[in-house]
Amino acid sequence: MSEHFGFDLNLLRVLLAVHRWRSVSKASVELDLSQPATSLALGRLRKSLGDPLFVRSPAGMLPTTRCTQVVEAARKALTDIDETVQHGIVFDPATTRRDFVLTMADVGELHFMPRLMAHLQREAPHCNVRCETFPLEDIARALEDGRCDLALGFFPNLERPTIYTQTLFMHSLACVVRADHPEVRSTRIGLRKFLEMSHAVVIPMGRSGELFETLLKEKGYSRRVQLTSVHFLTVPAIVAATDMIVTVPRSIADYYTRVERLRIVEPPINIRPYALKQFWHPRYQSDAAVRWLRESVAQLFGSEETGLLRRP
Known part of the structure; x- marks a missing residue:
């Protein structure tokens, strides 16, 4: 009983990191600890909880049932603690002068x-927003180290255990x-006519267009691309x-x-709808300003019907 009474909450952060990465070495990098120190902390957890917590497999370290239960409780407990600690840091959108950094494709800027900005002008008139373009391979790190608060749009490369996501529409x-x-006179174009025509193709930072290009290749369709642009x-x-x-x-x-x-004409090929999401790093899950921004984005865009672009 006394051992549990003196439980080190930092061990729970180790558990969450190992659970996210399924790897002690990768978790140690996130925690900025040496690998031996991370292994030692995991060993203390196993002894304290009386459970192996993870078992090795070709797919990595798989959590036990007990581990999954503790992870769920630990997430809630640490979030509550973080929110309590930061409770004195009041975020008032009406008065704050916080600068937010977002990343999205230019098509995303047109949409979002x-x-x-109309919402911020009403609710947080002193806040500023900077839209920045990061290399695709750098977006996750930018979210982690605070260079970027939110990524908005279609970013399949951010679908990973270390990044939080929320589907918007x-x-x-x-x-x-x-x-x-x-x-082309009707509301839907036939496949033959579609393939015969000259096409413009936009290849921007976002990758929603890749879904269509991949579908054409899978079906063996070829067409003349007369113009390729990034804008x-x-x-x-x-x-x-x-x-x-x-x-x-x-x-x-x-x-x-x-x-x-x-x-607008309907394409001749059935194209499966895709999800647009917002992405953020767990480090800023409890940041009051970023949480307000996420909630604002969800309220503004989270109940859209497919294909509709609402005006402010």
């Missing part, structure tokens, strides 16, 4: 930023042609002046039709 793709296109914003003017077709996220297709004389 108008409504988010499902999205889909649509095709766009000029309003008076001489060969979404130049495309509507180009498509409006030519007989080209472009396939883009549906919200961007809606935007295109508002800025140029363009028309």
Whole structure:
């Protein structure tokens, strides 16, 4: 009883790290401890709890049932403790001058930023937002070390145990042609005509377009890509002046039709909807300012229907 009374809560942080990584060596890097120190802490936990906690397998260290139970309780306990410790750090959106850093593709900025900035102007008028572009391989580290507060959009490379995620809404793709296109007159384009046409393809920071490109390759379809660009914003003017077709996220297709004389047509291939999410690091789970920002994003975008782009 006395041993449990003097339980070292830091051991729970070790447990959570090992559970996330399924590896003592990787957990030690996250915890900034030596591997022997991490192993020693895990050994103390095993002795204290009377359970091996993990068993080795080809897939890594698999948690026991007891380990899973303790991990769930530890997460709640440490979150409660962190929130209590930070309780004196009051975050008042109406008065704070906090700067937030977000990362997303330019298509994401078109979708997220108008409504988010309108919300901040009302609720947190002194806050500033900086949208930064990080190399894909650096986004997880930027979230971890605080260079970035949230990543918004389609980032399959961030789907990992060490990053928290929240699905905001499902999205889909649509095709766009000029309003008076001489060969595309209906609301859905046939496959043969689609493959015969000249295409514009946007390859930005986001990777939703890769889903479509991969689907075409899987089906063995080839087409003429007359224009490849990294920018979404130049495309509507180009498509409006030519007989080209472009396939883009549906919200961007809606935007295109508002800025140029363009028309949306349904693609000839069934494209599965994909999830747009927000991503953050567990280190900032209890940060009051970042939590407020996450909750704001969820409230603004979390109940969207697929393909709709609401205006502020």
